[in-house]
Amino acid sequence: MLAQALQTRLVAGEWPCGSAMPSEQTLADEHQVALGTMRRALQLLEERGLVDRVHGKGTFVRQGLAGATMLRFFRFGQTAGEVPLSSIVSCKTTAASAEVATSLQLPPRADVIRLQRLRLFDGEPCLFEEIWLPAHRFSQLLKREIGEWHNLLYPFYAEVCGVHVMRAVDQISFAALTAQQARQLKLPAGHPCAVVRRVASDLQGNPVEYRVSRGDAYAFTYSATIT
Amino acid sequence: MLAQALQTRLVAGEWPCGSAMPSEQTLADEHQVALGTMRRALQLLEERGLVDRVHGKGTFVRQGLAGATMLRFFRFGQTAGEVPLSSIVSCKTTAASAEVATSLQLPPRADVIRLQRLRLFDGEPCLFEEIWLPAHRFSQLLKREIGEWHNLLYPFYAEVCGVHVMRAVDQISFAALTAQQARQLKLPAGHPCAVVRRVASDLQGNPVEYRVSRGDAYAFTYSATIT
DNA sequence: AAGTGGTCTAGACCACTCT
DNA sequence: GAGTGGTCTAGACCACTTG
Missing domain, CATH: 1.10.10.10 (Winged helix-like DNA-binding domain superfamily/Winged helix DNA-binding domain)
Structure with missing residues (x-):
């Protein structure tokens, strides 16, 4: 063809x-x-x-995805097109767990960068994200101060590391918040939350980011069309 | 064009x-x-x-949708392609509420057929559905015994009423089960559930069915791809 | 005005399905 | 073998963007 x-x-x-x-x-x-x-x-x-x-x-x-797409799953009261503020909670290099290694198609215990990020609307936390990146492709990221990071990560990945996110697959499920997650979101432990597990890939189809986002289940909304 | x-x-x-x-x-x-x-x-x-x-x-x-598509949102352990049994809980003609009339684009308090249906897997209830149909297009349905109804409603609509469902829009959210809903699903009241609100339309784009399905939130799963 | 993609024509040949 | 859609050709003309 x-x-x-x-x-x-x-x-x-x-x-x-x-x-x-x-x-x-x-x-x-x-x-x-x-x-x-x-x-x-x-x-x-x-x-x-x-x-x-x-x-x-x-x-x-194509340039790649903009990245503000996670909020299409939630209604937090933000107006259309508005990007919530981000706050990096932690950032360190570690060994990939089995779940992370599988999702990123890396060997077991490979080096990955692990981020924890809180997204805020009107000063209130609304989304808690854990993000894993293959260390070998994102080493440049660690040379930037946290204050320099953009609210939208995908254009930032492209600018700093030359990694263009072209495609993302989101798996949605539902769980109760752990005590640590609940503390970040200022919700009671055990509160129901929607969980979005995302694998983002580049033009070649290689996974470049694994992300787990959690938000209040009662703020979740999504529309799908069947034809 | x-x-x-x-x-x-x-x-x-x-x-x-x-x-x-x-x-x-x-x-x-x-x-x-x-x-x-x-x-x-x-x-x-x-x-x-x-x-x-x-x-x-x-x-x-195109013939229209098959109808077994609601289970793409849940994992109840059914094998692929298997259709769960249905049990009609109630069926009566009533006046449309504001929500129903709006969804079906009918005048306020128009005549509608209201169904309650339980879907079963392995004998256990897994989905509770409330379905509203415009009475003027589905009057033939009331002439059939409940026992004659098919597990898949859409082909049944086509066969009995000549209504072909070609498109469906699903709106997903989460809520807590009311006491009545919980009783049907054999879950505790207040248990978190996934709610799928569906408007199904025919070839002309006219809404022909409004359906609200509820199932255990912890059985919910869905995958979406962003490009 | 030059260069781009969008639509359309009037054919040719191939691959698939059915009788 | 007859009829169908799938691919391809070698043009023509139009609509949009830029210098």
């Missing part, structure tokens, strides 16, 4: 994230196919979320 | 649910466009979930 050949070139990094690809005609010539065929292949890449096509401008390699 | 013109013919009921549409060439002639143009229009209709295209056979108007 032509689209697959194009995707291989793209994933190999031939065109940097955010840059414009060659025009349809140029690519068609390079692959020695008709223009219409190349158009169809590029449309497939757009459907797969790998590129953005803009009429009159060109075809661009 | 050509696809819109085709969709209008389809929604008007020109080709019955499940039947084959005319071939690409025939449709292209009817609309006086080139074959390739009609192909793309049909591909759009397939992306919108209105038709199924089968290589070598033809293009078919």
